[in-house]
Each structure stands twice: as structure tokens, then as C-alpha cells.
Amino acid sequence: MKLDWRRSILYVTTIGMGGCWLYTIITLLNKQVADEHLSTIGLLLLYPLAFGINKLLRQLQWHEIYLRAISWLVWVIGMLLVLKIQLFGGLGWSDSTWLLALPQAMGQIFYTFRPELLILVSTAVMWWLGRRLAYQRMNFVTSVSEFQFGLVILLITFVTISLLRIDLANSVPVILTFFLFALLGISIAHAQEGTSWLSGINQGHWAGLLLVSISLILILGLLISSLVTPDLLQLVVAALKWVWGMILGFIMKVMAFIASLFPAPESAELPPVVPMPEPEPSPGYHAFTIPEAVQNGLRIGWTTLMAGFLIFALWRISSQVFSWLRRKLAGMAGAEYESLPGAFRADFLGLLKRILTRLLRLRLSLRLGRHPSSLLSEIASVRQIYRQLLHWVAAGGYPRQTSQTPHEYLYTLVDLLPEAHVDLDFITRQYVSARYGASLPTEDELHNLRQSWHRIKRTRFKKRGSEHTQEQEGGLNG
Amino acid sequence: MDKVVKGVDLEISPVMEAADRFITNVGKVIVGKKDPIELVLVALLCEGHVLIEDVPGIGKTMLAKATAESLGCTFKRIQSTPDLLPSDITGIHYFNQKTAEFEFRPGPVMTNILLVDEINRATPRTQSCLLECMQEQQVTVDLETLPLPRPFLVIATQNPVELEGTFPLPEAQLDRFLLRVKLGYPTEDEERTILSRFRQENPLDNLTSVVEAKELLELQKLCRQVYIEDSVCQYVVAITRATRTYQGIELGASPRASLGLHLASQALAAIRGRNYVLPDDVKYLAVPALAHRLIAKTETRLRGHSLEDIVNEVVSTVPVPVEE
Numbered sequence: 001m002k003l004d005w006r007r008s009i010l011y012v013t014t015i016g017m018g019g020c021w022l023y024t025i026i027t028l029l030n031k032q033v034a035d036e037h038l039s040t041i042g043l044l045l046l047y048p049l050a051f052g053i054n055k056l057l058r059q060l061q062w063h064e065i066y067l068r069a070i071s072w073l074v075w076v077i078g079m080l081l082v083l084k085i086q087l088f089g090g091l092g093w094s095d096s097t098w099l100l101a102l103p104q105a106m107g108q109i110f111y112t113f114r115p116e117l118l119i120l121v122s123t124a125v126m127w128w129l130g131r132r133l134a135y136q137r138m139n140f141v142t143s144v145s146e147f148q149f150g151l152v153i154l155l156i157t158f159v160t161i162s163l164l165r166i167d168l169a170n171s172v173p174v175i176l177t178f179f180l181f182a183l184l185g186i187s188i189a190h191a192q193e194g195t196s197w198l199s200g201i202n203q204g205h206w207a208g209l210l211l212v213s214i215s216l217i218l219i220l221g222l223l224i225s226s227l228v229t230p231d232l233l234q235l236v237v238a239a240l241k242w243v244w245g246m247i248l249g250f251i252m253k254v255m256a257f258i259a260s261l262f263p264a265p266e267s268a269e270l271p272p273v274v275p276m277p278e279p280e281p282s283p284g285y286h287a288f289t290i291p292e293a294v295q296n297g298l299r300i301g302w303t304t305l306m307a308g309f310l311i312f313a314l315w316r317i318s319s320q321v322f323s324w325l326r327r328k329l330a331g332m333a334g335a336e337y338e339s340l341p342g343a344f345r346a347d348f349l350g351l352l353k354r355i356l357t358r359l360l361r362l363r364l365s366l367r368l369g370r371h372p373s374s375l376l377s378e379i380a381s382v383r384q385i386y387r388q389l390l391h392w393v394a395a396g397g398y399p400r401q402t403s404q405t406p407h408e409y410l411y412t413l414v415d416l417l418p419e420a421h422v423d424l425d426f427i428t429r430q431y432v433s434a435r436y437g438a439s440l441p442t443e444d445e446l447h448n449l450r451q452s453w454h455r456i457k458r459t460r461f462k463k464r465g466s467e468h469t470q471e472q473e474g475g476l477n478g
Numbered sequence: 479m480d481k482v483v484k485g486v487d488l489e490i491s492p493v494m495e496a497a498d499r500f501i502t503n504v505g506k507v508i509v510g511k512k513d514p515i516e517l518v519l520v521a522l523l524c525e526g527h528v529l530i531e532d533v534p535g536i537g538k539t540m541l542a543k544a545t546a547e548s549l550g551c552t553f554k555r556i557q558s559t560p561d562l563l564p565s566d567i568t569g570i571h572y573f574n575q576k577t578a579e580f581e582f583r584p585g586p587v588m589t590n591i592l593l594v595d596e597i598n599r600a601t602p603r604t605q606s607c608l609l610e611c612m613q614e615q616q617v618t619v620d621l622e623t624l625p626l627p628r629p630f631l632v633i634a635t636q637n638p639v640e641l642e643g644t645f646p647l648p649e650a651q652l653d654r655f656l657l658r659v660k661l662g663y664p665t666e667d668e669e670r671t672i673l674s675r676f677r678q679e680n681p682l683d684n685l686t687s688v689v690e691a692k693e694l695l696e697l698q699k700l701c702r703q704v705y706i707e708d709s710v711c712q713y714v715v716a717i718t719r720a721t722r723t724y725q726g727i728e729l730g731a732s733p734r735a736s737l738g739l740h741l742a743s744q745a746l747a748a749i750r751g752r753n754y755v756l757p758d759d760v761k762y763l764a765v766p767a768l769a770h771r772l773i774a775k776t777e778t779r780l781r782g783h784s785l786e787d788i789v790n791e792v793v794s795t796v797p798v799p800v801e802e
Contacts, residue, residue, distance in 0.1 A: 387801040407758050435801075436756050437752070
């Protein structure tokens with residue numbers, strides 16, 4: 001029962017974090033697109049609603065396609081209701097004007113972004129987020145990833161707001177609320193995995209400790225709110241803008257330097273312009289012109305491609321900087337650091353993994369005629385833990401040979417960590433069963449698996465009779 | 479654990495129980511050779527044929543006979559000699575003077591278990607008459623094609639050392655054997671046990687069948703349903719393909735070898751009580767399933783590298799599908 005409460009709170013905190021950054025974006029778009037005619041809170045309500053409805057739908061043991069269809073049908077109804085209430089409250093339900101407004105707005109998408117489209121896009125995004133959350137397993141990694149993603153979105157939004165010189169009210173309370181939810185969610189998720197002060201002997205007083213932690217967070221929040229003033233935020237934003245300007249200036253200088261390397265074209269006397277005779281229109285001949293819609297499509301495609309390249313380049317640069325920082329941290333004597341599996345790289349990899357998983361699910365659904373969506377996440381968890389074990393041991397200098405099977409590698413592992421042989425054996429067995437046998441671990445087995453992994457991380461490597469602790473003990477968090 | 483994929487929720491205990499009975503039963507005659515017995519059973523469970531190869535006196539024929547005795551199937555034996563004719567195996571149409579008609583007298587091939595002892599002593603012509611039987615489970619005599627009873631399994635033995643008066647098996651013939659099993663010398667303790675066990679009587683005489691033909695067919699069907707994950711399947715293919723590009727090999731393993739390794743891995747997994755195949759199963763079976771199908775280059779042979787060494791080397795170069 002306690003576990004269910006924790007999970008419910010984790011869902012609430014995740015919805016809260018999502019709600020904060022969604023609120024900021026929608027408020028910004030509301031200002032720009034709809035002159036604040038839309039109710040942001042009214043739109044945001046769709047997010048928890050989507051979560052609740054999809055959670056309920058998930059209880060039904062129906063085929064995935066039906067569940068998906070019902071879910072998106074409910075979204076269409078919800079979206080139309082929001083559209084009617086928010087933009088066409090004065091019109092009667094029988095008046096078809098409000099129904100036609102949406103297709104009309106879509107027809108003008110290349111020229112103007114109307115509030116109807118904002119409702120369409122924002123409700124679709126929120127519905128998708130709510131649905132995704134309903135199918136997601138909440139754990140420490142998810143909480144941290146949600147926090148990191150939300151933080152990045154908030155930063156981007158605030159920088160955009162600053163650049164557009166828009167005055168956004170409630171920014172400080174939104175940030176504080178975001179951090180409140182984030183801290184609460186992360187601490188509870190950490191406790192759930194049995195690695196924090198909320199677990200172990202304190203587990204019996206869990207509710208009390210939770211209240212204390214909430215109180216502490218609130219007090220800290222108040223303290224922070226007294227320190228973090230709009231001026232301070234402006235200062236931070238100004239600093240970020242300055243850094244961005246510096247980077248941009250540097251890039252421009254590099255571009256100018258590269259351009260200077262190319263020889264300038266020689267100026268030549270142009271021949272006098274001879275007026276061209278007017279072509280005689282031939283009957284039945286029409287000049288080939290690309291339709292405007294295609295041109296717009298190509299423009300969007302080109303912009304997306306360029307934006308993709310830019311993001312990829314930025315990611316490469318930032319990942320190099322972060323890996324350099326990690327190396328520096330690892331080199332510090334006696335220092336322990338914890339690399340959280342978040343950040344852009346992990347998120348990007350997570351996105352690719354999700355796409356692959358979806359394809360796999362689709363294939364399995366076609367092959368088996370059943371819905372294994374929730375099953376695969378558990379298998380993925382087992383595989384993730386084994387992957388972390390491999391990375392951890394490899395970082396200690398004992399990587400698996402590519403031709404070694406998990407059972408063969410188990411001998412190496414037991415030689416290295418003899419006192420953890422029971423846990424190593426358990427993890428290997430679970431992994432082999434999940435990986436090659438497509439077997440779904442139970443909740444208890446997953447819990448035990450995490451416990452085993454945490455115990456292994458605390459053990460020392462044995463090497464030629466002597467023992468040494470791995471440098472980054474606990475480096476890869478489960 | 480719940481199961482996600484069809485085949486993984488397969489109830490595999492009948493195979494395991496039958497395997498246990500079979501290994502115990504054959505173990506009454508063959509002392510301390512659990513692995514070769516298990517390999518023979520693997521071949522039986524995937525309708526493959528077995529070539530038992532080793533030096534004389536190791537117990538090849540004994541293993542073949544004990545296997546046949548343990549199965550409640552019809553059993554025939556052919557002692558291969560240079561003057562053995564194909565019709566001695568397949569059967570013959572003879573003229574019955576009483577009825578004044580040609581009648582077909584089936585050969586020993588019309589059985590469930592066919593033991594071909596010292597197969598390399600038969601001429602290539604006679605050896606070749608088994609090709610159709612082994613691959614297609616049918617025999618053609620005088621333009622008449624007859625189906626063989628099911629299950630149909632050939633257990634052949636050969637002595638690799640003695641070459642005088644023998645005819646090496648052609649590649650096409652070798653490729654039709656799913657596994658090549660080697661027994662090896664027993665340990666000192668095992669040899670003592672053999673002496674004490676065979677002192678009074680031959681334990682083969684008291685052997686009873688523990689798996690019936692119908693049951694064997696059911697078990698074969700069950701083994702084919704054992705789940706093999708895509709990456710493991712790919713691993714099988716990768717190993718087979720690697721033998722074709724390996725420097726020291728003149729002729730690599732065929733697609734039939736891939737299929738054989740795949741099926742054998744499923745059977746081994748079932749025998750060991752698993753309803754899914756592990757890369758360990760594939761690795762374990764690589765040598766018995768592939769080595770006899772390869773032809774080593776002359777220089778490789780001159781360097782003293784055996785085909786088993788080569789297969790092991792090839793396997794050590796193929797990455798196992800595990801998390802990165």
C-alpha cells in the first residue's frame with residue numbers, strides 16, 4: 001500500500017513538473033498568438049485529465065489499437081470543447097461556425113498561427129504527455145530525466161521571453177513550484193529504490209518523514225524565493241544572453257575567416273544588356289511553377305534539416321565539454337561523483353530507444369496479436385541494470401570480451417567480486433531470462449534486482465590477492 | 479516471471495523428463511559420457527542424424543545400440559563392408575517364381591533407427607544411397623519412391639584413424655549428419671567402473687525402452703517451438719558465415735549447417751529445461767554441429783590445427799549478442 005502511495009505521489013510530482021513548464025510555454029504562446037484571450041489553466045487541465053483517462057483505459061485489457069483510438073477520440077472531443085468554450089463561448093452549440101474555424105485556421109497555417117491552432121497543438125501535446133505518463137513506470141531515473149528536461153525547457157522559454165522582451169507574470173512562483181515538485185519527486189523515487197534515508201530502518205516512519213521533508217522543502221523554497229528576485233533572474237538571463245552573444249560572435253568570426261580564405265571573384269566588364277525579344281506565347285504551353293504549398297513544405301523541411309544539424313553540433317560540443325568535466329572530476333583525489341543518466345545525450349538516446357521499442361512493440365503486436373507494451377518496460381529495466389553492471393565492471397578495468405556469454409562472464413565477475421557472487425548470479429539469471437527468454441520479471445524480482453545492483457556497487461574488486469576499491473564506486477546510478 | 483513472447487510460455491517439462499530417462503538409461507551402459515549421450519539425444523530430438531567418430535574400442539557401437547534400445551522404435555543394423563551394395567540397404571525387387579511377379583523386399587533402411595556401423599568401410603556408391611534417405615526421409619527403388627517410417631534416424635559410426643580399406647565420407651554425406659559426436663577415452667575411475675559393470679553380463683541385454691516412437695515425435699514437435707530470440711538467431715548465422723570467410727578454411731559451413739545449429743540449440747535448451755535458447759547453447763553445439771562439415775586448407779592441416787580448433791577460433795571471433 002505504501003508503495004502505491006509513493007507511486008501516486010511520483011505521478012503527481014511529474015504532472016506538477018510538466019505543468020510548470022507547460023504553463024510557461026502556453027502563457028508565452030497565449031501572449032504572442034491569442035493576446036491572452038485563452039485561459040492557460042483551462043488548457044492545462046487537459047494534462048492531468050489525459051493522464052487519468054489513459055490510466056483508466058489502461059486497466060481495460062483491450063487491444064492497444066482500440067485503446068489508442070479511444071484515447072485520441074476523447075482528445076478530439078476535449079479539444080473541441082476547449083475550442084468552443086474558450087474562443088466561441090458566445091455562439092450557440094448549433095452554430096457550425098466554431099466547428100469550421102479549425103479547418104479554416106489549418107488552411108492558413110503557412111500565413112498565420114491562429115489561436116485555434118494553438119488550442120489544437122497544445123491540447124494534442126498535453127494529451128500525448130498525459131498518455132505517455134499513464135504508461136510510464138515511475139522510478140528515480142524517470143524523475144531525474146523529467147526534472148532535467150523540464151529545466152532545459154524552462155531555461156529556453158525564459159531566454160526566449162527575455163529576447164522577445166515580454167513581461168511574464170508568475171515566473172518566480174512557477175520556478176519555485178517546479179523545484180518543489182522536482183525535489184519531492186526525486187527524493188521519493190530515491191527512497192523507493194531503497195537507497196536514501198527514507199528507506200531502511202526509517203521506512204516505518206515513512207509518512208512522518210515525508211511530511212518533514214515537504215516542510216523542509218517549503219521552508220527552503222521560501223528562503224530561495226526571498227533571495228531569487230526578478231532582478232537576480234534578469235541578471236542571470238543577461239549573463240546567459242551575453243554568453244550566447246559571445247558564442248555567436250565567435251562563430252561569425254570563424255565564418256568570416258573561412259570566407260576570407262576563398263578568393264574574391266574578379267570584376268569583369270559586363271557586356272551591354274541586349275533587350276530580349278518578348279517570347280511569343282505558344283498555345284497550350286504553361287510555364288512549370290512549383291505550387292506554393294510544396295514550396296512551403298520544402299522550406300519547412302530545409303529549416304528542420306538545418307535546425308537538426310545545429311542541434312547536433314551543439315550537442316557534440318556540449319557532450320565534449322561535459323565529458324572533459326567528468327574526466328577532471330574523476331581525476332580529483334578522493335572525490336566521488338555521481339553521473340545521472342539524464343542530460344541531452346541520455347534523453348536523445350532514450351528517444352531513439354523509445355522509437356525502437358515502439359517498432360518492436362508494433363512487430364510483436366502484429367506477430368502475437370496481444371499488447372505487450374507494459375511488459376517490455378520491465379524487461380528494459382532488467383537489461384538496463386545489467387548494462388550498468390557491465391559498464392561499472394568495465395570502468396574498473398575488467399570489460400567483457402565480445403565473445404563471452406553472460407554465463408561465461410559471470411565466472412570473471414565472481415572471481416573479481418567473490419563476496420557478491422549471489423547477487424551477480426541473480427542479476428545474470430534475471431538478465432538472461434529477460435534478454436533471451438523474453439520473460440517478464442515480477443515486481444519483487446525487479447526490486448530485488450535493484451537491491452542486488454546497489455549491494456554490488458558497494459563491494460570491492462579483488463585483484464591478485466589484494467583488494468582495491470573501484471574509483472568511481474557507485475558511479476553509474478541505477 | 480511472466481512470458482511476453484509465444485513459445486516462451488511453452489511447457490517444456492516433458493522433454494526434460496524424457497531426456498532424464500534416456501540419459502539415465504543409456505548411462506547404464508555407457509559410463510561417464512553424459513555429454514555425448516546428451517548430444518545424441520539432441521540429434522534425435524531434432525530429427526537429425528548422428529555420426530559417432532572415435533578410435534576403436536571406445537564404445538561407439540555400444541552407444542548407438544544403447545540409444546536404439548532406449549527408444550521403443552524399430553531398429554536395424556548394417557555392418558558396412560566394401561562389398562555392400564546400395565540394394566542391400568534400400569531393398570530390391572525380386573522375381574517371385576510362385577506368384578510369377580516382381581515383389582519388393584524392403585531393405586534395412588525401412589526402420590526407425592538405422593545403425594550404420596563403420597560407415598566409411600562402405601564404398602562411396604553405397605554411402606551415396608543414404609543421401610536421399612537421410613535428407614528426404616524417403617527411398618527410391620526402381621523408379622518407385624517409398625516414404626520411410628517416422629521417426630527416421632541414422633546413427634553411423636566411423637573410425638578416423640584406420641584408413642586402409644576405407645572410403646572417406648563425401649562432403650554431401652557429412653553435411654547430412656546433424657552432429658558429429660566424439661566419445662574420448664574414459665577416465666581411470668570410469669574405466670574401472672566399466673570393468674566391474676561388464677564383468678558378469680552385458681548391461682545392454684537388460685536395457686529396456688524408455689521413450690516410445692510416438693512420444694519421440696511429440697517431443698520433436700515440442701522442441702521446434704522453443705523460443706529463439708532474433709539476436710541469438712543472428713548469432714547462429716554469424717557463426718556459420720564466419721566459417722566461410724575464415725582464412726584457414728577451404729569450404730565453410732552450409733545453410734543446412736545454420737539450420738542444424740538452430741534446431742540443435744532449441745533441442746539442447748529443451749533438454750536442459752529451458753524454453754528459450756541461450757548463446758551458450760549455440761556455442762556449446764558449434765563444434766559438434768559444424769566441425770565435420772568444414773574442409774580445412776592444406777597448410778592449416780599441416781600446421782596441426784584440427785577442425786575443432788578452427789571452429790573454436792571462429793566462435794571466439796563472433797560477438798555474442800549482449801548489452802553494450
